[in-house]
Amino acid sequence: KIKKEKTKELKDLQIKTTVSLILAGLVVWGSFPGLMNTVPAILKNMFNHFLLASIVQFWGAYDFYKAAISSLKHRLANMDTLVVIGTTVAYLYSSAVVFFPGFFESLNLDLSKYSIAGVSHIYGLWCFSNYCVDNNKNNIEYIKNKLNEFFNEQKKPKRDIKNMHVSVYKDSMSSATKSFSQRNKRMEALKKYVFQE
Numbered sequence: 001k002i003k004k005e006k007t008k009e010l011k012d013l014q015i016k017t018t019v020s021l022i023l024a025g026l027v028v029w030g031s032f033p034g035l036m037n038t039v040p041a042i043l044k045n046m047f048n049h050f051l052l053a054s055i056v057q058f059w060g061a062y063d064f065y066k067a068a069i070s071s072l073k074h075r076l077a078n079m080d081t082l083v084v085i086g087t088t089v090a091y092l093y094s095s096a097v098v099f100f101p102g103f104f105e106s107l108n109l110d111l112s113k114y115s116i117a118g119v120s121h122i123y124g125l126w127c128f129s130n131y132c133v134d135n136n137k138n139n140i141e142y143i144k145n146k147l148n149e150f151f152n153e154q155k156k157p158k159r160d161i162k163n164m165h166v167s168v169y170k171d172s173m174s175s176a177t178k179s180f181s182q183r184n185k186r187m188e189a190l191k192k193y194v195f196q197e
Contacts, residue, residue: 013063016059016060016062016063017060019055019060020055020056020060020061023052023053023055023056023060024052024053024056026043026052027049027052027053029043030043030044030045030048030049031046031049046098046101047098049098050094050095050098053091053094054091057087057088057091061083061084061087064080064083064084064087065084067080068080068081068083068084068085089122092122092123092126093122095126096122096125096126096129099130100129100130100132100133103129103132103133103138103140106140106144107129107140107143107144107147108144109125109144109147109148109151114151114152114154114155115155116151120172120173120182120183120186121173123183123186124169124183124186124187124190125190127183127186127187128187128190128191128194131187131191137195143194146193146194147190147194150165150166150169150190150193150194153166154166154169154170158170163193165189165190165192165193166189166193168185168188168189169185169186169189169190169193171185172185172186172189173186
């Protein structure tokens, strides 16, 4: 019985790997400079890239997510956790570029300078970008300058932070960062700092 289950598990993994490689290959083919000229129009569309990548991210990597969530529940981290965090950050960043192409790219934030690399930071920026687009907040230069100020301040040790909104944002990064309330705090802190609401 165990051998039968292992055989089925291996077959499922082979199917997921093969389908994921094909879909990822199509995305690369449709987005890689030089190769793009050889692809059909349907593969040049960024929304189609998003759909194909979403299948790979959540169906193809479902077992990684399952294992990572299980280990995090037990306050452990393993390679599954590392893979999930890395790919989710890349997926969220790419999603922001797909859905808010002009807005997100025009912010031109130096993510490495401010150490904005984790899922929590990227998710906060993604929600903030969504808010700006939905509410016609399109003074890009002003928003960009305020975000640079914000993240400059946020890099400081907690005791040196003077702004209340930056302080709330930093606190939200220290515990239960994936909870809805903490994510909401980050987005609200960005909104209130930038637009002084």
